[in-house]
Amino acid sequence: MRVSCLTRDAKFGKVWWLKVVSADQGQRPQPKSREQRGSPQPLNEGRSRNMQANRRADTKPEMALRRELHRLGYRYRKDHRLDLDAGVRVRPDIVFTRRKVAVFVDGCFWHVCPEHGREPTRNDWYWSPKLRRNVERDRLADAALAEAGWQVVRIWEHEDVQDAVNRVRTVVEHGFDITASH
Numbered sequence: 001m002r003v004s005c006l007t008r009d010a011k012f013g014k015v016w017w018l019k020v021v022s023a024d025q026g027q028r029p030q031p032k033s034r035e036q037r038g039s040p041q042p043l044n045e046g047r048s049r050n051m052q053a054n055r056r057a058d059t060k061p062e063m064a065l066r067r068e069l070h071r072l073g074y075r076y077r078k079d080h081r082l083d084l085d086a087g088v089r090v091r092p093d094i095v096f097t098r099r100k101v102a103v104f105v106d107g108c109f110w111h112v113c114p115e116h117g118r119e120p121t122r123n124d125w126y127w128s129p130k131l132r133r134n135v136e137r138d139r140l141a142d143a144a145l146a147e148a149g150w151q152v153v154r155i156w157e158h159e160d161v162q163d164a165v166n167r168v169r170t171v172v173e174h175g176f177d178i179t180a181s182h
Contacts, residue, residue, distance in 0.1 A: 061157040062093050062105040068165045069094070074172065076103075088144040092152075099172050102145055103153045105164075110134055113156050151175060 057079050069076065080095040082102070092102035108116035112131050120127040142152045151171050155164045 057093070059105065059107065059157070061155075061159075061161075064161045065103075065105060065155065065164050065168070066094060068161055069168060072165070072169075074169075082145070082148075082150075084144050084148045086144075088141075090141045090145060094168075096172050099175075100150045101153065101168075101171050102150050103155065103168055104138070104141075105155050105157060106138070107157050111138060111156075113158070115156070116158055 066076075066078065074096070077095040077097060079091055079093065080097070082090045082092070082095065084090060090102065093105045094103035095101070096103075106113070109118075110131070111117070112135050117131075120131075138154070142154075145152050153168055153171050155167065
């Protein structure tokens, strides 16, 4: 059943519409539950809060690198979306647009660091494919950026800030990364 009502607000001269629709029409779809998405149930509230606190941007290693680059006089864009050919979208952590340099600061867990990354022991049916997809997405992003003429620098979160700054400076100033660790 649909009901429409037009009322006029005398004070402000505005026209208001009231629209009532039946329960099965015009409603937003409900978000999927954890079970419907295929996500594992959290083991406890502490673990759940811990996982929710993981940030996509402005992580401590990323901010330390940005702070040091800025202190040295480098100017860049943060979390700048790059729309590449074939509809590929990439969002590096730090972007030097004029030099076409994209910098990613990767977390050891999320991007499977060969030095510190480890396979999760719980809910591995969920985490193993997810982490593999993260690594594959990184490789595809690197390839798309390289094809578009961009230099890519990937830095692990455990790397020393000064070493990371030196790697970024080398690429920005000279156009190549001689100490790539990925």
